Amino acid sequence: MSTSSPGGIGLSGWGNYPKASSELLTPQTPAGARDHLLARSGVVARGAGRAYGDAAIGTQSTISSRGLNRMRSFDAATARLTVEAGVTIADILAVFEPRGFFLKVVPGTKFVTIGGAIAADVHGKNHHRDGGFGTIVDSFRLALPGGEIVTCSRSENAALFAATLGGMGLTGMILDATLRLLPI
Ligand SMILES: Cc1cc2nc3c(=O)[nH]c(=O)nc-3n(C[C@H](O)[C@H](O)[C@H](O)COP(=O)(O)OP(=O)(O)OC[C@H]3O[C@@H](n4cnc5c(N)ncnc54)[C@H](O)[C@@H]3O)c2cc1C
Known part of the structure; x- marks a missing residue:
């Protein structure tokens, strides 16, 4: 639909x-x-x-991406969270902060999607120490303009992974992503 x-x-x-x-x-x-x-x-x-x-x-x-708003899975032992691209940082904090998890990199507004945060490789006030949002991204699935859906990470389609972090949507559409949360 x-x-x-x-x-x-x-x-x-x-x-x-x-x-x-x-x-x-x-x-x-x-x-x-x-x-x-x-x-x-x-x-x-x-x-x-x-x-x-x-x-x-x-x-x-x-x-x-606003219809892609589901949280797919969470592993508390590894703090790995998989969400669709339209889930916002606010959504994640609302669910996981009370459970003892935060995001290591957050921009000046929490009302951004995970797809937008990856595409702009957004930064927080700790940029000089911890780097951009991409540093907490393990992998994502990307729909390429030709229709192929590929998984990208530092070990799989690594060049596409790097080009999509800060790529401003020009490599395709991020469908979902696995992030590393920060235990607090
Ligand atoms: C009040 C305010 C404070 C801000 N503070 C900061 C800050 O401190 N640090 C910082 O880095 N930025 C900051 N920003 C900018 C903001 O974090 C970025 O512009 C962010 O990319 C917006 O995310 P979005 O979900 O709204 O994406 P959009 O604005 O909708 O899109 C931004 C870019 O991401 C691409 N994109 C979006 N979704 C996807 C997807 N699923 N797949 C592929 N590409 C996609 C779009 O094509 C576009 O190029 C701030 C913005 C505001 C309004």
């Missing part, structure tokens, strides 16, 4: 400028996101729209 806006709607980033017309697609499953990507060009993924400029506006179509 998916919602779409044929003909396009005006989208902007957090700075509210520029505003541009783009078809907005909101798939509810990772496979649905891949199908949208495969069928279109001039398309980019969008998370919570907290980027200030136009990074999350496709020239023709924009695929929102």
Whole structure:
């Protein structure tokens, strides 16, 4: 299932400028996101729209991750959490902070998605010491523009993993990711 806006709607980033017309697609499953990507060009993924400029506006179509909002699995022994790309940092903190876990890297707003945090390799106030968000990412699944879904990590498709951290959505759409939480 998916919602779409044929003909396009005006989208902007957090700075509210520029505003541009783009078809907005909101798939509810990772496979649905891949199908949208495969069928279109001039398309980019969008998370919570907290980027200030136009990074999350496709020239023709924009695929929102907001329907991909499930937490998939958690292993308390290793602190590994797997979530879909539209889960936000706020969602994770609401569930896991009371259970004694935090994220080592958080930006100035918690209302960003995990897909957006990876794509911008966001940083916190501890950047000089702990690095960017990518340092807590073990792996993710990426839908490539050709429709293939690949798993990327430091040992599997390592070049694509590195290019996607801070790649601003230009390598494809992140579908889900496994993160290392910080026990507190
Ligand atoms: C109040 C405020 C404070 C901020 N503070 C900081 C800070 O301290 N440090 C910092 O680093 N940033 C900061 N930012 C910027 C923000 O963290 C980044 O812009 C972040 O990428 C936004 O995430 P998002 O989910 O809203 O993504 P969007 O804004 O929707 O998208 C951002 C980029 O990520 C790509 N993207 C989104 N989802 C996916 C996906 N599933 N697959 C592939 N690509 C995807 C988009 O194509 C786009 O290029 C701040 C922003 C605000 C509004």
